[in-house]
Amino acid sequence: MSVLEIKDLHVSVETDQGTKQILRGVDLTINEGEIHAIMGPNGSGKSTLAYTIAGHPKYHVDSGSILLDGAEVLTMTVDERARAGLFLAMQYPVEIPGVTVTNFLRTAKTAIDGEAPAIRHWIKDVRESMVRLRMDKSFAERNVNEGFSGGEKKRNEILQLELLKPRFAVLDETDSGLDVDALKIVSEGVNRAKENTGLGLLLITHYTRILRYIKPDFVHVFVDGRIAEQGGPELADRLEDEGYDRFLAETPVG
Amino acid sequence: MSAASTSTAPTSAPSSEALPTAEQHGIKEHSDGRFGFVPVQTRSARFKSFDVADFPAVTGREAVWKLSPVAKFTDLTAGVLDGSVYDFDQTPHPDVDVSWVDRSDTRIGTAGAPEERAAANAWSAFEKALAITVTGEEAKEITLTRANLGSVPRAAHTVIEAKPFSQAVVILQNTGDARISENIEIIVGESANLTVVTVQEWNADAVQLANHFATIGRDARLKHVVVSLGGGIVRVNPSVQLAGQGSDTELYGLYFADAGQHLEQQVYVNHDAPNSRSRVNYKGALQGAGARTVWIGDVLIGRTAPGTDSYEQNRNLVLTEGTRADSIPNLEIETGDILGAGHASATGRFDDEQLFYLQSRGIGEVEARRLVVRGFLSEIVQHIGSSPLEERLQGVIEDELRGTEGN
Incomplete structure (x- = not known):
């Protein structure tokens, strides 16, 4: 069984005002098939955790470790992490002018599997996933994320999640900016991916709304760069009622 | 990247008789880094002559030369040029006549005139012009390949004429050695639809200074594409006059400069008739030490051109250290009654x-x-x-x- 372990992770970024510490000792273990929700106020470091797992060069790891089945992730390049089975659904997916969705998906699938997918099955898989995500087939020939609406970009992220079949996926505020219909479609896609591949999920969100459609096994409250409290799904309900004030009162806002 | 300019300022002038204020574009200096520079002369008023003797020696300080390595081609600006005919290959088509014509051919000099000394030197030196005459309303494509121009400094003159209502894609393919200054006149007759593509894949030490002069008739359309990939110094400067009402042009450019290459294009679109449309889009990539590109885009919308619709842009992608891309869009508008005029320029890293x-x-x-x-x-x-x-x-x-x- 696969396991993703984050151990005592400290991360900083360079800003105009100098080095800024963001993560201050994060410990988290995700087993295959588990859904962990990370909730927290703005600026608490949730997205930093997501980008650090994926290997964005902006974030500097001061200490700690991220292990995927015992292998150190932090020494891997960004693409090696993806090939090892990690996936990040981004909050703000990037536009790639001149590169069509079809070309991009095939190139990524080939890179991850180490060989080109069998054409007929691949085309069928892509088409079926797009239909389920209510993506018009014209998307396939459009340039990646270029001119996509917010909801279309998020669906395109989930399309990749379904097709690339990672072992662990981090969803960075995938719910933000989605209307309820788009939220349902995206959530169904995530649930389907989990059913089909049994992947582990780290669901980063500011709101409890998405947790109505994707049921977490564990909820972690993130405050000031570390996990302040954790529990089962009932913790999300409590946050829905009380908000984050209880945590913010205890720690200075960073 | 040692220099880059970035500006985006789409403009859409309203119908207005009001006099321009100092804050408006064209009066105030632009944000392209040439601080204090205010144009003293409209683009169409530049000195022109067919005779090389009318131009003083090139110093490198002239507007048309200031970004070019002029010391490396004094043979073309000041030397004696071989103006004899040369070998070429062509894919034949019954509706496209390709033949050498005398200097007395009435089409010569009708599309434009040299604005600098290399162009005038070539104009004074060519013995015969290569005339490509397109007839027939059906779509067709011909390719003309020059591969053996050699390394003796030479002059050339080409006339491409699309007769009224005709249609064709004419591809000019350039390979091998060359030291050439040349002028190409493009005459697009009423309602004709012509595409001219010039592809530069010269040998690494080749030098080419080319001026294209196009004039577009009523309801006619010219698509012009410059693809510069190979050559030491390649300067292709297209000037297009939208002379007939409803005329239309699309000017595209693609260049890829490697270490030591100088690739330049000075594009000029002159809107001189009502309801004309132009689109300019040049894109370049630079990689390797000393890779250098220059793009200057001038658009003039004259008093004679109400209803003009115009947009020009240049984008450069810098792939390695040690390259330089100059990108200078200029927009001159003499009438307030236009549909739109905009420009954009961006040079950036990966x-x-x-x-x-x-x-x-x-x-x-x-x-x-x-x-x-x-x-x-x-x-x-x-x-x-x-x-x-x-x-x-x-x-x-x-x-x-x-x-x-x-x-």
């Missing part, structure tokens, strides 16, 4: 966020870079309108990109 996105999907860095650059340049290739050439150029770009690896 986008790290695009790279991160592709890599986060398992795609290796080398392949990710290649995908992005290919995507950037293929926008221009897709506009050419000749499938075999488009396919071949995609392959050539791939080869150029392989040169980036390991840098």
Whole structure:
């Protein structure tokens, strides 16, 4: 069984005002098939955790470790992490002018599997996933994320999640900016991916709304760069009622 | 990258009789870094002559030469040029006549006149002009290849005429050695639809200074594409006059400068008739020490051109250290009654966020870079309108990109 372990992770970024510490000792273990929700106020470091797992060069790891089945992730390049089975659904997916969705998906699938997918099955898989995500087939020939609406970009992220079949996926505020219909479609896609591949999920969100459609096994409250409290799904309900004030009162806002 | 300019200022002038204020474009200096520079002369008022003797010796300080390595081609600006006929290959078509004509041919000098000394030197020296005359309303394509121009400094003159209502794609393919200054006149008759593509894949030490002068008749259309990939110094300067009402032009450019290459294009669009339309889109990539590109885009919307619709843009993608891209859009508007006029220029490094996105999907860095650059340049290739050439150029770009690896 696969396991993703984050151990005592400290991360900083360079800003105009100098080095800024963001993560201050994060410990988290995700087993295959588990859904962990990370909730927290703005600026608490949730997205930093997501980008650090994926290997964005902006974030500097001061200490700690991220292990995927015992292998150190932090020494891997960004693409090696993806090939090892990690996936990040981004909050703000990037536009790639001149590169069509079809070309991009095939190139990524080939890179991850180490060989080109069998054409007929691949085309069928892509088409079926797009239909389920209510993506018009014209998307396939459009340039990646270029001119996509917010909801279309998020669906395109989930399309990749379904097709690339990672072992662990981090969803960075995938719910933000989605209307309820788009939220349902995206959530169904995530649930389907989990059913089909049994992947582990780290669901980063500011709101409890998405947790109505994707049921977490564990909820972690993130405050000031570390996990302040954790529990089962009932913790999300409590946050829905009380908000984050209880945590913010205890720690200075960073 | 040692110099780059970035500006985006789409303008849409309202119908107004009001006098311009000092704050308006064209009066105040632009944000392109030439602090304090205010044009003293409208673009159309530049000195022109067919006679080389009318131009003083080139110093490199002239507006048309100040970004060019003039010391490296004094033979073309000041020397004696071989104006004899040369060998070429062509794909024949019954409705496209290709033949040498005398200097007395009435078409010569009707599309434009030299504005600098190299062009005038060539004009004074050519013995015969190569005339490409297009008739027939059906779509067709011809390719004319020059591969044996040699390294003796030479002059050339070409006339491409599309008769009224005719249609064709004319591809000028350039390979081998060359030291050439040349003028190409493009005459697009009423309602004709002409595409001219000039592809520069010269040997590494070749020098080419080319001026294209186009005049477009009523309801006619010219698509003009400059593809500069090979050569030491390649300067292709298209000037297009939208002379007939409802005339239309699309000017595309694609260039890829490697170490030591100087690739330049000075584009001039003169809106001189009502309801004319122009689109200019040049894209370039630079890689390797000393790779240098220059793009100057002048658009003039004259008093004679109400209802003009115009947009020009230049984008450069800098792939390695040690390159320089100059990008200078100029827009001159003499009438308030236009549909739109805009310009954009951006020169930037490879986008790290695009790279991160592709890599986060398992795609290796080398392949990710290649995908992005290919995507950037293929926008221009897709506009050419000749499938075999488009396919071949995609392959050539791939080869150029392989040169980036390991840098």
